[in-house]
Amino acid sequence: MNAQSKPEMTNLSPSPTNSQADGLRRGDEYLRSLNDGRAVYVDGELVKDVTKHPAFAAATRSAARLFDTAAAPALRDRMTFTSPSSGRPVLRAYQIPRSHADLKARRLASETWSEGTFGMIGRTPDHVSGFFCGYAAVPEVFAAGGKHFAENVVNFYEHLRENHMWATYAIVPPQIDRGKPAHKQSDPTLYAGVVKERDDGIVISGAQQLATGGVISDYLYLSCIHPLQAGDENYAIGVALPMNAAGMKLYPRRPFALQATNSFDYPLSSRFDETDCFVVLKDVFVPWEHVFIYRNTEVCRDQWWKTPSHAYGNLQAQARYATKLRFMMGLAKRMNEMTGNDAHPQVQVQMGEMAAHVQLVESMLEAQETRAAIDANGVMWPCKRSLYAIMALQSDMNPRLIDTIRELTGAAMISLPSSLQDLESPETAEDIERYMRAASTDARSRIALMRMAWDFIGTEFGNRSQQYEKFYGGASFLVKQNMYRSYDFGRGTALVDAALNLPPEL
Ligand SMILES: Cc1cc2nc3c(=O)[nH]c(=O)nc-3n(C[C@H](O)[C@H](O)[C@H](O)COP(=O)(O)OP(=O)(O)OC[C@H]3O[C@@H](n4cnc5c(N)ncnc54)[C@H](O)[C@@H]3O)c2cc1C
Structure with a gap:
């Protein structure tokens, strides 16, 4: 079979076994599915089981709770919708919105998941699910490369939806030599690309x-969002790979959970380190049914901009960011209360300025919904102008907010004991209790709050989180x-033209 013929659908893996009658995936099933032979390397060694390794175990448990949340009967309406194919509940994250209400429902489900992680896990399953909703909503874009590619992407979207899967993505080439296009790199196999075509893939x-x-998901979507040019065709691909694909290695950056000695001193690092993985592929085979874009630079570009994929994925990102900012405001407020500075007018001015930024993010999130528009297929697209406006400000705004908290707390996040053990040792506990308390609370509560703030702002985990927002x-x-x-811009230039054409008054 060549690349242009219609592929046979084979069994897509991985496929979890759903033991519950509703068919929804539970956290324990998810955890079991992660022990699938995926090749994750830490400190030069292959990790045997990511759910047991100290670098990832807690993060996998946090991730498992997302599935339990979605399956909780009390949250069924919020977190799921009825599958159009099976009639069973499936994750709301896979609903293609066809009305303002659908879009809002999507956002509320994302808010619930992000509240479960305080906005600290960026790529929960609803991020890349949004991209696949966008692809399945406008498959014509993929059909431009061949009708079967459109069928493949819709089939794969349905597979993700029906099996409650978690996909992540790697869509940026490595920073080896950005001065040259992909095909002119010193070695043509540095950037991920096609090296061989076979009958079956x-x-x-x-x-x-x-x-x-990457460490905690089911699938990797491998594609390229960087502009590609003539000659770069081998790199213009869109393919799905199960995380245990033969020949694929994941190199996560330094896992912060390894430095998190306990959850009291590192309340966020120890729970929510979602990992960022550099992906290396060596002769990885992809069957045709997992190929959605093949050697086509136009489709590779259009998937992001001529479908609502980018808007859906980033709607989740903004819903999560708004939650994280609310958490940040809560931290700042509690710290001010504890230091006794809360009533100070100048502190209130600083808090008011921060709150104004946070409200801006929340309002722009709603604007993406209220200003959304229906396309010719009856699909609701969030307002991209509202989305990009707030995303464009975020990389400057976020450091400013963090800096205001640093300003407000002085040494409060630093004048703390070395660890929880100082609170427990008979030699040190009395001093800590006596001098590290706050007027309104005991030392343990004060230290717990300040450690949380430091993990949010100052630890390696906190700093990575700021890099993420950028x-x-x-x-x-x-x-x-x-x-x-x-x-x-037309509305503005029309105003200028009208002003220039005003009849003379004098
Ligand atoms: C914490 C974190 C998580 C991430 N998660 C994911 C993920 O899940 N999936 C994924 O695919 N990617 C992810 N990314 C990668 C992210 O998409 C890229 O970092 C981002 O696209 C920027 O690309 P880059 O890092 O190659 O930076 P570069 O493109 O090298 O840019 C770095 C800086 O160089 C300057 N610069 C470069 N080119 C130009 C130019 N033409 N004009 C002006 N200035 C320029 C700018 O100052 C720019 O900020 C993540 C990144 C971070 C930091």
Whole structure:
């Protein structure tokens, strides 16, 4: 079979066994499915089981709770919708919105998941699910490369939806030499690309960054969001790989959970380190049914901009960010209460300025819904102008907010004991209890809050989280270009033209 013929659908893996009558995936099933032979390397060694390794175990448990939340009867309406094919409940994250109400329902489900992680896990399953909803909503874009590619992407979307799967993605080439296009790199197999076509599929080699959540997901979507040019066809692909694909290795950055000695001193690092993985592929075979884009630079580009994929995925990102900012405001408020500075007018001014930024994010999130529009297929697209406006400001706004908290707390996050053990040792406990308390609370509660704030702002985990907010949607110059392309400059220039053409008064 060549690349243009229609592929046979084979069994897509992985497929969890759902023991419950509703068919929804539970946390324990998810955890079992992660022990599938995926090749994750830490400190030069292959990790045997990510659910047991100290670098990832707690994060996998946090991730498992997302599935339990979605399956909880009390949250069934919020977190699921009825599958159009099976009639069973499936994750709301896979609903293609066809009305404003659908879009809002999507956002509320994302809010519930992000509240479960305080916004600290960026790539929960509803991020890349949004991209696949966008692809399945406008399969014509994929059909431009061949009708079977459109069928493949819709089939794969349905597979993800019906099996409650978690996909992540790696869509940026490695930073080896950005001065040259993909095909002019010193070695053609540095960037992830096709090295061979077979009757039953294609073979891929090379590297791609940066699969956040790679260690804890089911599938990797490998594609390229960077502009590609003539000659780069081998790198213009869109393929799905199970995380245990033969020949694929994941290299997570330094796992912060390894430094998190206990959950009191590192309340966030110890629970929510979602991992960011550099992906290396060596002769990885991809069957045709998992190929959605094949050697086509136009389709590779259009998947992001001519479908609502980017808007759905980033609607989740903004819902999560708004939750994280609310958490941040809560931290700041509690810290001010504890230091006794809360009533100080100047502190209230600073808090008011922070709150204004947070409200802006929340309001722009709603604007993406209220200003959404229906396309010719009856699919509701969030308002991209509202999305890119807030994303464009985020990379400058977030550091400013963090800096205001640093300003407000002085040494409060630093004048703390070395660890929980100082609170427990008979030699030190009395001093800690006596001098490290706050007027309103005892030492243990004060230290717990300040440790939480430091983990949010100052630890390696906290700093990575700030880097995430700067880059999760691409470098800020690119996001600003998205805004430039989305904004209606015509209304402004029309006003200028009208003003220039006013009849003379004098
Ligand atoms: C914590 C984190 C998590 C991430 N998660 C994911 C993920 O899940 N999946 C994924 O695919 N990617 C992910 N990314 C990668 C992210 O998409 C990229 O970091 C982002 O697209 C920026 O690309 P880059 O890192 O190659 O930076 P570069 O493109 O090298 O840009 C770095 C800086 O160089 C300057 N610069 C470069 N080129 C230009 C230019 N043409 N004009 C002006 N200035 C320029 C800008 O200052 C820019 O900020 C993640 C990144 C981070 C930091």
